[in-house]
Amino acid sequence: MLIVGATSAIAGETAKQFAKEGAHLFLTGRNPDHLAAVAADLRVRGAAWVETAALDVADVASHGAVIDSAISSLGVIDVALVAHGTLPNQKRCQEQVEETVEVLHLNFTATIALLTLLANRLESQRYGCLAVIGSVAGSRGRRTNYVYGAAKGGVEIFLQGLRGRLFQSNVTVLTIKPGLVDTPMTAGLRKNALYADAGRVGRGINRAIVGRKDVVYLPWFWRPIMAVLTSLPESVFKRLPL
Numbered sequence: 560m561l562i563v564g565a566t567s568a569i570a571g572e573t574a575k576q577f578a579k580e581g582a583h584l585f586l587t588g589r590n591p592d593h594l595a596a597v598a599a600d601l602r603v604r605g606a607a608w609v610e611t612a613a614l615d616v617a618d619v620a621s622h623g624a625v626i627d628s629a630i631s632s633l634g635v636i637d638v639a640l641v642a643h644g645t646l647p648n649q650k651r652c653q654e655q656v657e658e659t660v661e662v663l664h665l666n667f668t669a670t671i672a673l674l675t676l677l678a679n680r681l682e683s684q685r686y687g688c689l690a691v692i693g694s695v696a697g698s699r700g701r702r703t704n705y706v707y708g709a710a711k712g713g714v715e716i717f718l719q720g721l722r723g724r725l726f727q728s729n730v731t732v733l734t735i736k737p738g739l740v741d742t743p744m745t746a747g748l749r750k751n752a753l754y755a756d757a758g759r760v761g762r763g764i765n766r767a768i769v770g771r772k773d774v775v776y777l778p779w780f781w782r783p784i785m786a787v788l789t790s791l792p793e794s795v796f797k798r799l800p801l
């Protein structure tokens with residue numbers, strides 16, 4: 560299993576589930592010390608083999624070498640989990656174009672670049688699962704986080720097409736749509752009853768990968784919530800303080 564953004568809280572909880580099953584894990588992240596700590600923890604939890612590599616996803620030119628090194632270590636990639644992401648300050652994005660461009664580069668453009676390489680590798684294996692963490696924010700643009708939502712929504716459209724293409728090569732493409740999760744990404748936000756802990760989401764991702772699902776909402780209750788929110792007409796939705 561290859562995990563991109565392995566220092567993410569949600570990715571870490573997912574990795575724990577696979578470690579328990581004795582998985583071979585290739586972890587990438589941009590903070591070597593944090594990555595080493597995650598790797599050490601996963602070895603203790605039962606992972607059969609763990610290797611790490613530095614990868615700043617924003618550096619698109621470096622993707623190919625890291626994927627090559629994951630494949631030469633793992634032999635075959637059964638599962639690639641793409642978990643990196645940043646949640647921007649929407650107001651700053653509105654005021655500074657540079658901030659918007661940076662957020663879109665990491666969460667959309669560089670992510671698509673990475674998925675393009677991974678998709679080709681999995682397609683040539685004719686086997687595997689490409690699991691990508693999107694967000695319920697990608698289902699409908701809201702006034703309070705539409706730059707992040709646009710990036711996530713764009714990735715999800717890309718994954719829809721990719722799913723149809725890779726289906727013919729026995730590769731599953733899983734879109735993971737968490738709602739609100741209590742992780743470092745949301746540390747500065749006020750919590751409410753809708754927040755889930757990362758462990759619950761990680762267990763859900765593990766089940767969805769093993770079950771070869773196409774799309775999963777985590778926790779499950781976000782599916783009906785988003786069904787309602789996406790069915791509202793724009794004339795109503797634009798008036799909601801969401």
Ligand SMILES: NC(=O)c1ccc[n+]([C@@H]2O[C@H](COP(=O)([O-])OP(=O)(O)OC[C@H]3O[C@@H](n4cnc5c(N)ncnc54)[C@H](OP(=O)(O)O)[C@@H]3O)[C@@H](O)[C@H]2O)c1
Binds near residue numbers: 642736
């Ligand atoms: N938390 C939520 O409510 C929520 C809801 C829906 C979707 N999500 C999505 O879930 C995923 C995981 O987020 P999380 O909640 O687990 O938050 P997190 O713990 O803050 O993880 C975010 C991860 O992204 C990594 N990252 C940021 N920029 C990067 C870059 N340029 N290159 C490589 N890695 C980079 C961070 O690495 P560093 O450790 O080096 O900063 C960190 O590992 C993200 O895609 C996020 O958008 C989260």
